[in-house]
Amino acid sequence: MGLDHTATKPHEALADHLSGKLGDVNTLIRERMASRHAPRIPEVTAHLVEAGGKRLRPMLTLATADLCGYGGAYDVHLAATVEFIHTATLLHDDVVDESAQRRGRPTANLLWDNKSSVLVGDYLFARSFQLMVETGSLRVLDILSNAAATIAEGEVLQLSAARDLRTDEAIYLQVVRGKTAALFSAATEVGGVIAEVDEAKIKALFDYGDALGIAFQIVDDLLDYQGDTSATGKNVGDDFRERKLTLPVIKAVAAASETERAFWERTIEKGDQRDGDLEEALRLLHHHGTLGATRQDALRWSGKARDAILTLPEHPVRDMLSDLADYVVARIN
Template sequence: MHVLDQKAHKPHERLADHLKDDLSQVDAMIRTRMASEHAPRIPEVTAHLVEAGGKRLRPMLTLAAARLCGYEGGHHVHLATAVEFIHTATLLHDDVVDESGQRRGRPTANLLWDNKSSVLVGDYLFARSFQLMTEADSLRVLKVLSNASATITEGEVLQLTAAQDITTTEDTYFKVVRGKTAALFAAATEVGGILAGVSEERIRALHDYGDALGIAFQVVDDLLDFWGGDATGKNVGDDFRERKLTLPIIKAIATADDDERAFWKRTLERNDQRDGDLEHALSLMSGHGALEATREAALGWSQRAKDSLVGLPEGPILDMLADIADYVVARLR
């Protein structure tokens, strides 16, 4: 049955069922490795975010890639846990940078504790992730995941410098997305193939799948900020209010006339937002076809992710990975 017809059982849930034994080991390792004998705040803060009901999609991709390629050992659990710790660390840091008060419908750690705790616990999780990487006894795995960690931070810093600048281009936007989102998706799938010792062609295919899936994931999230969607955990227009130049806005500015550019400059660069500005922004994006063009871009990246799977070992895991690529954009159809 195709994913779009299968409302009751989503593809990431089916993949979680298929990998339930591996995932239970990841959960156990998360609990063990986030413990701290001397600083009880570390497991308190980490548990608040780790147990918030996320899909664990990134670590699941590592497990799936390893199993897809026939891996029989146990180090995929260490790497999946490392991937989850990297992701959780970036969320803790992001919420401080963005001054966020809510994530996944719950108060953020920086709101419940403070910014210092969030930053330092994030640092602790990064350190734990590197410990876990070394336990896989693979210098190449360590290189891939450490490079991804650096790329994530680069993407976040680039976003800071590009934010509130209406001359930001689509090229810069995709550099940010490749950094802050797609880098970890790509690394998560790539290390599964490396661990299994498959060919360079298959390792590249897994990387390309994760990269395209991560880009589709972020483009959808940015579009749903304006279209609305329960799964984002955000109010419609949060990105506009926070003056983030995401793809729909960049596309609308690219074809704006002088009056429209003046509107974007006032609301985004000068932070002079007034009643009715969000509605006007939505009207401009719709009128210039920016929302529909963003939707088409997301669908294109989803298809690219599925195309990357060609030539990988056939079976239920491959089918579920293809279905996940469909599911990411299913709400846009």
């Protein structure tokens, strides 16, 4: 089932529950993405921020703060911070990947140019640090600044690992923890920190975000080979065309015969792709059962996320977050 065709949508339940705070986050985002001297900044930012994304990461911060009984206003600052970091990384990623489509729309680098995308991304990173500082919490600053560094580190690691057939599942997991899970876990962890709950609860929130982020990215990589373009906003096989070694292919390479390995060397390492190669790649993934094995990995990580959140006291938000962990994997057809 696709994300928008299931009977239950936990992210919508969360959005309804947090609607007041989400409205405050959106207001703060619009205020802080403004620029008196460079009107292109809000133009580029608005194109991505207002493109219909589900605000999942900022919702995680608001939800975990609510779950922990936080009654202040800085959860809104932190949620906006998380969204700015996420948006900045998307702007930079689309330049690095030379992408032409994001959430079913032309990318900012296509509509404007690479320079604008990179510089506006830098501006959003700077804005995110201003928001962090305003909370007055050094621990929050430490968590989110480390997350920003880890994201960049993961992206750089992916540059060297993505087209190297020696990349194994351990390296893949390291990349995913960097480029995706780091922001998920930071988003959930700071919700507990700002509420000043005990360390065991903060650790449970971190573990939930970490596992949820890993499951989310595994599913995203799987959808590249079996997703619905109208639902994902991506073309099937984009990762293959961009020569990215994601988990389904890593598993297929590990099981490959000599002839099959030569195919992956030609298409991924050397970039010599020909008509029919995507179809052959899909045949090999099905032949070795790597799509099903990848789905099982996603289910295992979503289970870890669910187990982590269920260690916290009963609360309606806890149940929504538990459902969300299951729902992440329901995006798979």
